[in-house]
Structures are given as structure tokens and as C-alpha cells.
Amino acid sequence: MNIALIAHDKKKDLMVDFCISYSAILKKHNICATGTTGAVVADATGLPVKCFLPGIDGGDQQIGARIAYNEIDAVLFFRDPLTQQKYEPNIDSLYRLCDVHNVPLATNIATAELLIMGIENGDLDWREYVNSKRIV
Numbered sequence: 001m002n003i004a005l006i007a008h009d010k011k012k013d014l015m016v017d018f019c020i021s022y023s024a025i026l027k028k029h030n031i032c033a034t035g036t037t038g039a040v041v042a043d044a045t046g047l048p049v050k051c052f053l054p055g056i057d058g059g060d061q062q063i064g065a066r067i068a069y070n071e072i073d074a075v076l077f078f079r080d081p082l083t084q085q086k087y088e089p090n091i092d093s094l095y096r097l098c099d100v101h102n103v104p105l106a107t108n109i110a111t112a113e114l115l116i117m118g119i120e121n122g123d124l125d126w127r128e129y130v131n132s133k134r135i136v
């Protein structure tokens with residue numbers, strides 16, 4: 001599975017803790033992330049993370065484009081609902097693309113834990129089938 005990680009600044013420590021806790025599962029998959037999130041996760045866990053641009057420079061949009069190409073199977077986006085983000089439209093666009101393309105999206109750690117356990121249990125294996133049939 002191709003799993004994308006994104007965390008707002010106040011949620012980056014939580015994302016690091018999450019990735020440390022679930023590194024045994026995450027290491028079986030391809031991990032990508034927006035720039036800053038990816039750097040802190042890679043540094044703390046040693047996991048190989050493909051880092052896109054920092055979110056403020058278009059990293060969310062790079063991940064969004066890959067969602068549109070069906071190259072992402074799950075998004076873990078730890079959002080901070082209490083802080084106004086400077087580039088909110090890009091973020092809304094990413095949520096929308098997940099819904100358009102039926103890509104599972106967790107926006108908090110409670111859902112992320114369910115999603116990562118679902119991936120471990122094979123609950124998302126249908127995406128491999130979808131990906132093999134889809135022409136982009």
C-alpha cells in the first residue's frame with residue numbers, strides 16, 4: 001500500500017509518536033509525506049519516507065495529484081482544527097480528492113489507528129484490485 005502522511009505543525013509530535021508505535025506495520029508499505037512531516041517522521045523512526053515539498057510550497061497538492069492518479073491508498077492527515085491554516089483551499093482540495101477517488105482518509109489519531117489496523121488485516125486489499133483495473 002502507498003500511505004501518505006501529513007500533519008499540521010501542532011500535530012507533528014503526535015504523528016511521530018503514532019509512526020513510532022506503528023513502525024512495524026508502516027515499514028511493510030510505501031510511505032510518502034509532505035516535506036516537514038516526512039522529515040520529522042524519517043528522523044524519529046528511520047523509516048524510508050518519500051518527502052514531497054513542504055505543505056506551504058505545494059506538498060499537499062503533490063499528494064493530491066497522486067490521489068487523482070490512484071497512486072495513494074490511504075491518507076493519514078493529522079489536522080489541527082483549532083488553528084487557521086494559510087493555505088486552507090489546498091487542504092480542502094485534498095479532502096475532496098480523497099472523496100472523489102474513495103481513498104480512505106483519517107484526520108485524527110483515533111481513525112488513523114483503525115485505518116492502520118485495517119491495512120494490517122488486509123481490509124484495504126481491494127484497492128490493489130481497483131488499481132490493477134484502473135486506467136489513468
Ligand SMILES: O=C(CO)COP(=O)(O)O
Nearest residue numbers: 007034035036037054055
Ligand atoms: O501541508 C501540511 C498541512 O496542510 C503540512 O506540511 P508540512 O509537512 O510540510 O509541514
